[in-house]
Amino acid sequence: MRVAGKGLNPNGAPVSFTFDGTSYTGREGDTLSAALLANGVRLMGRSFKYHRPRGVLTAGSEEPNALVTVGQGARQDPNIRATTQTLYDGLAARSQNAWPSLKYDAMAVNDLASPFLTAGFYYKTFMWPKAFWEKLYEPIIRHAAGLGALSGDAVEETYEKAFAFCDVLVIGAGPAGIMAALTAAQSGADVILVDEDTQMGGRLLAETAEIDGQSGPDWVAAQLGALAKMDNVRLMTRTTVTGAYDQGTFGALEQVSEQNAPLNTPRECFWRITAKRSILCAGALERPIAFPNNDRPGIMLASAVRAYLNRWGVAAGSAVTVFANNDDAHRTALDLIGAGVTVAAVIDSREDAQSLGDYPLFSGAQVIATKGRLGLKSITVQDARGTHEIETDCLAISGGWNPSVHLTCHMNGRPTWSDDILSFVPTDNSIPDMTVAGAARGNFSTLGCLEDGISVAKATVTSLDLKSPQIATPAAEDDPYSIQALWQVDGTGRKWLDFQNDVHVKDVKLAAQENFRSVEHMKRYTTQGMATDQGKNSNVVALAVLADATGRGIPETGTTTFRPPYVPVSIAAMGAGSQGHGFAPERHLTSHNASVDRNAPMVEVGLWYRASYFPKPSETTWLEACNREVNVVRNHVGVCDVSTLGKIDIQGADAAEFLDFVYCNTFSSLKENRVRYGLMLREDGHVMDDGTTARLGLNHYVMTTTTAAAGQIMKHLDWVRQALRPDLDVRFASVTEQWAQFAVAGPKSRELLNSILDEQIDNESWPFMACGDVGVAGVQGRLFRISFSGEHAYEIAVPARYGASLFGLLTTQAEAMEGGLYGLEALNVLRIEKGFITHAEIHGRVTAFDIGFDRMVSQKKDCIGNTMSRRGGLLDAEREQMIGLKPVENEHKLTAGAHLFVEGADAVSENDQGYVTSVCHSPTLGHDIGMGFLKDGPNRYGERVMLVDHVRNNHVLCEVCHPVFFDPEGGLARG
């Protein structure tokens, strides 16, 4: 019910919204829970396990009960706390975990079966038989117990991530945080003040206490005005610090907009804030008392009742009762009476409690029962005189306050028990360079918070070598905190502790009885504190119950660990910017558009996109296109973009010596204007990568790497030069993207090149493995006579800005001489026919010996991997070594990944003789061919082995052969 004239925004505009399809009107500035209470709606959800009807318990982000779903389809947002959802026109919220409706929830039968659903029930009952768990129990439990659901659609909304840096981060903008920020800012420090609420001020917005003669909200507004004028201060509202990490790093979630924002407006932003110092002013959270049926809609925390009244002008009931073990009871009653709301009774468990106003007081009394299934109707109070039933629709409860120590525990800190406030307080230095101030360390009076904020900030700026400013402490209440222990009330009926996970006192006692006495065991056995609210309201009470049940004190019992995040963080916010192209950007070749125009399917090669093949209209399968392209290269001339190969420009007086050290073979002996194939080993003697390196000048080389290993090799070269050979005068740079490079392969390759080169070439000037500068239509390029197909072939490179134009020119010229383009598929067939290796073969476990290149490992010099490559086990004849394979029957198909067995042997791992790495159909030979590794392979040419592919169910009898199928003498490439 709205109370006229009350609240921070008494004349706010009306806002219409729906809850479970019913239309309501709220007020601008409301949260969803405030607007629902204003409309008399107390039932807001069903509990997780027993489907108990539940109302809102709190007015903040710690809310365990009032969880709703907002939005539809890809914009569906489940488990939104109604206490933090800002109301907007058209908001449509739905209740969760209830079917067919919130009022008539069929699964509430779980509540009747509750004697069987005690703590540890899942573990005990559903363990056997094992197969039943997956098929039967789990689906039933999952259906019955739950929170809101995701839509299953990919998120459409925008999420952001951002970084911020400051000298002093102040977390929480209540009285302590505001004074800390003012003090730090006046010293000249860069200050960030963050608060999770839409408005800064903390409890000052929810209480009637005055500061310096002003109302709390007015005083807050004045201080924020002063802070906002300072250039060295950043104020961040709706930003929850979710975690404290190493080196003064904090995660923080900013709620930027509501669900009705345009799709291009960020919904949330995940911040990483780096602070030299931090001051935690996170305040404290009120805790309930465990009494029978303390979970009915209408029973809520006293602090929440005051917040709804003072901040939003909402009376949570028309006849309110209050039950507490501390002065909050009276503060709440006085606020309500002051607003004209009826207070039916105040129940104070303390014997000596005195009435502070005109309300019926039951001192030394307890609430022992409640009535009202879908909403509170009455309570039963017991005191020395007997029991009294009191009609009430709202019971405000307070079992005391727990400092918000959570962030101080994120780096393994353990809080310390305080007998003064009957709760945990932060332990000093739990987080490096963080100090705690105000209610977060048990300083509960307003004046105490203001003073603490100032003094902690002064010490903080002094530690940063800044001058501590003079700042006066405002006048405010300094009432002592008076509390008497009351954790649970005797009486029949379940006394709820963890409202979100449906854990009650008996569950904790059962855990203790079954010897789950350690607090961490009790937590897991009962699920206490394991819900999305992490037990913010309930953990301390549950500990007290466990301590009592095990006959220990609370300090001995200890606490469970608070871990990040402090509030739930959506994966979309944490992963902001890392979806789609943010996760994997696309690298396009200069020939990309021309290839797409020719309908070439583009395939991913790392981040690169390469043309798979170039289909002709008449071709219906990729294989037809591939076979044609292979034949074009073998008989005429083909053009292929090979720019994805890594290119590293290496220069310096010691460039040759450097290459001799990173390659297992020798490059210092390479003549200028010549290219050599090189093999690189890892230090453990296995093959790292291969490629060709050209010597362009005395002290100038250009190395190529495989596409896949380009980044790794660059890192490796950096390592060798900086860490192992800093004595060498050599420098290098990746130039992969600076050069567009095209293979021109086939019998007519020289003819094609001569049609575009500024100066003609012949076999004398450009023999096999020659390289050098050439002019192409006036552009200076480079020409390498190398072949990855076995044909007479070249690679021509030009600066990347000329790549598209050269590709077009090469295509036109090739097609004029019966040639054409070829893609990755044909490239692969050409290299398998020729027995050239790729990373399918050099997959990390093979040695130079395994691929038949052991003689390349120089005996005359040290190089990376040289020593370890000579280990006996790496040169053993029984190792699997590279071979070629062909089917005995021409029409049989080979499959890569298959294993090799002696003919007739069982195809089991004990009999494994080797495996297949690459296969293709060779149009040149008219049958499938393959490459693979076989024990003692090179001595078994001509032998028959059985290829067995258990995955594809393929069994093919093969003949072992030399891996070079095409032109084994290499005459074509030289000719």
Add this chain to the structure above:
Amino acid sequence: MRLPCPICGERDRREFYYQGHATLLDRPAADADAGAWDDYVHNRDNPAGETRDLWHHEAGCGAWIVVTRNTVTHEVLGAVLAEKAKS
């Protein structure tokens, strides 16, 4: 987590590639015995406390650096260029 690159200053950990312990700086002679090479390539301590690790400022200046840090407290105690470090 941030690492102090001697060239670029304090930078976010995401810019760096982690290699392993600084043992790799002490490459044995080519003719050193098998034990020395085994230790160099394979064997590492797992200390609780101070350790020296190799990182590559891959998304930065390309420097290999030796970072001293504490595995218990997560403190980062300093960094030098691998080029100038002798472990």
